[in-house]
Amino acid sequence: MADGDKAVPEREFPLKLPEFKCGAMEGLEPFRAAPEHNEALGFPGELVPDWKEKAIAYMGELARKNRAFQVYLDMCVKCGACTDKCHYYLGTGDPNNMPVARQDLLRSVYRRYYTFAGKYFPWLVGARDLTEDVLKEWYSYYHQCSECRRCSVFCPYGIDTAEITMAARDILDHVGIGMKYSNEIIGKVHKVGNNLGLPGKALKATLEDLEEDIEDDTGVSVRLPLDEKGADILLVTPSADFFAEPHIDGLIGYAKVFHETGASWTLSSYASEAANFGLFIGSYENMREVALRIRKAAEDLGVKRIVFGECGHAWRVAYSFLNTLAGPFDFLDQNYPIPQHILEYTWDAIQKGKLKFDKSKNDHYRLTYHDSCNVARASRMGDEPGGQFEIPRNVIKAVCNHFYDMPEETIREATLCCGGGGGLLTDDLMDLRIKGASPRMTALQQVTEDHGVTHMAAICAICKTQFSKVMPKYGYEMDSIVSVHQLVSNAIILTGQETEEDDADGAKAEEQP
Amino acid sequence: MEYTVDGKTVPADEEGYIINLSDWSPELAEVIAKSEDIEMDEERWEVVNFLRDYYDEYQIAPAVRVLIKALKKSMGPEKGNNKYMYELFPYGPAKQACKIAGLPKPTGCV
Numbered sequence: 001m002a003d004g005d006k007a008v009p010e011r012e013f014p015l016k017l018p019e020f021k022c023g024a025m026e027g028l029e030p031f032r033a034a035p036e037h038n039e040a041l042g043f044p045g046e047l048v049p050d051w052k053e054k055a056i057a058y059m060g061e062l063a064r065k066n067r068a069f070q071v072y073l074d075m076c077v078k079c080g081a082c083t084d085k086c087h088y089y090l091g092t093g094d095p096n097n098m099p100v101a102r103q104d105l106l107r108s109v110y111r112r113y114y115t116f117a118g119k120y121f122p123w124l125v126g127a128r129d130l131t132e133d134v135l136k137e138w139y140s141y142y143h144q145c146s147e148c149r150r151c152s153v154f155c156p157y158g159i160d161t162a163e164i165t166m167a168a169r170d171i172l173d174h175v176g177i178g179m180k181y182s183n184e185i186i187g188k189v190h191k192v193g194n195n196l197g198l199p200g201k202a203l204k205a206t207l208e209d210l211e212e213d214i215e216d217d218t219g220v221s222v223r224l225p226l227d228e229k230g231a232d233i234l235l236v237t238p239s240a241d242f243f244a245e246p247h248i249d250g251l252i253g254y255a256k257v258f259h260e261t262g263a264s265w266t267l268s269s270y271a272s273e274a275a276n277f278g279l280f281i282g283s284y285e286n287m288r289e290v291a292l293r294i295r296k297a298a299e300d301l302g303v304k305r306i307v308f309g310e311c312g313h314a315w316r317v318a319y320s321f322l323n324t325l326a327g328p329f330d331f332l333d334q335n336y337p338i339p340q341h342i343l344e345y346t347w348d349a350i351q352k353g354k355l356k357f358d359k360s361k362n363d364h365y366r367l368t369y370h371d372s373c374n375v376a377r378a379s380r381m382g383d384e385p386g387g388q389f390e391i392p393r394n395v396i397k398a399v400c401n402h403f404y405d406m407p408e409e410t411i412r413e414a415t416l417c418c419g420g421g422g423g424l425l426t427d428d429l430m431d432l433r434i435k436g437a438s439p440r441m442t443a444l445q446q447v448t449e450d451h452g453v454t455h456m457a458a459i460c461a462i463c464k465t466q467f468s469k470v471m472p473k474y475g476y477e478m479d480s481i482v483s484v485h486q487l488v489s490n491a492i493i494l495t496g497q498e499t500e501e502d503d504a505d506g507a508k509a510e511e512q513p
Numbered sequence: 514m515e516y517t518v519d520g521k522t523v524p525a526d527e528e529g530y531i532i533n534l535s536d537w538s539p540e541l542a543e544v545i546a547k548s549e550d551i552e553m554d555e556e557r558w559e560v561v562n563f564l565r566d567y568y569d570e571y572q573i574a575p576a577v578r579v580l581i582k583a584l585k586k587s588m589g590p591e592k593g594n595n596k597y598m599y600e601l602f603p604y605g606p607a608k609q610a611c612k613i614a615g616l617p618k619p620t621g622c623v
Binding site: 199240462 | 572
């Protein structure tokens, strides 16, 4: 069993290899999905009687269908370059959380059934039989990987370790062992249209409430349109943007940018979710079904463009897979990126001089930026290599006076996961989440000490929620995490907006006889 | 998991959210709150009642911002804010207060 040590790891920079704590996280398990959650996704409700044969056969099928997966299984030489790159290993010290060791939990079984040496001399090559204990071990440790792919950056062979985790979860789902958090959520998207289970009526009421707030704050009527046919742009954003803090402040930022650029845009109640947890569980079919909702909404509403809000893995699915999953998007305006990121949209408007800012409105923040893993390592923004790193920073610098990057080895391509990605953002994994955040918190501590950084900005709903929960454990306030478009929203001056100077002038004018 | 109220057992899921929303009663809310180390008082009841009314209308808990805005009106700005909500419900107004209010847990990246 997990050793139950709830202590927050010490923060020492540069990041160091932790002391071995063998078995420290053994047996840690997120809640398993109920039969109805599994069945809604096309998986067996409970562990099937012939699980062993099914799992072995499905593993072989995956390796046959997905050549990359087979190569990743075959080619690891155990050089160890990945060992100290995983935030969960750094945070927990459990050797099974070294990426190479975690992957070998599956590789060793693959070797047993699909390689010559493993079939005839398993003891020589460390090949293992598939047993019920192995399934349990898989369920435990493949839910201690956030599929962030930091280890892959440092792998000399370029093995995409997240693919192994995804395959393991997919195999488990196929024999009836699903994870409650992810599977329940995917079922809600299929049924209601978003992770939250937010019905259209509630979404409409929330948006109207936000319109009221913006008008109260600025004196300008800014709309958040829903299901408006004939709009040019469909905005697809994580449903957390309709619900949680600081996500919702980012949504207000998108609305203000669209308003100020004169865009005709709409949200959709049918495709009210950008996130696609089908990726996390490695299920192509579920990922496709979720993606097809976006296509259908775009067609039904007759839009010309699709823009994605601040969501990390949604942007990976959108940027890298949307066309394969739900394309071709030949009915959209081909003069714009398909799809486009809200930060590309905002940065473009800034460069064209369409937006006016008062940067001093963010002077109460000293900021840094957390690159979200799926944006950093699995996608791009703009026309230049590295755009996914530069564009968010450019936007932040355009709206804030005080910006400082964290140490180079912890940002951009080498960014550290927030500790809650890949379907692990569930309360029953809180201990793992707190420990997994420690490398990022250590890097943050550096810029707090060196530059007095108070706040960290992010462009992923998972990162934002994870940090608002774990930052207090590391001595920061829960609102030390902010949305990038929240900063845009604070600084933007809308045409016709009442400013404090206007109020002062108005008061003066009234005083005069 | 399950709760016991007046000798009756009420089933709940692994995290303590009740299975049948119709099992809820003010007495049950007190029992759930106790298991969360929370003592219900007038302000906490106001939050719980608001959540239940909102759920009746919209079949979901309100956004934290919507909840706080409503409470600002009734409790005033010094109490109608995020920080105070976390003092009332340390594990979050949305999740912990929902559990006590007998509503499903908000899911997703929240």
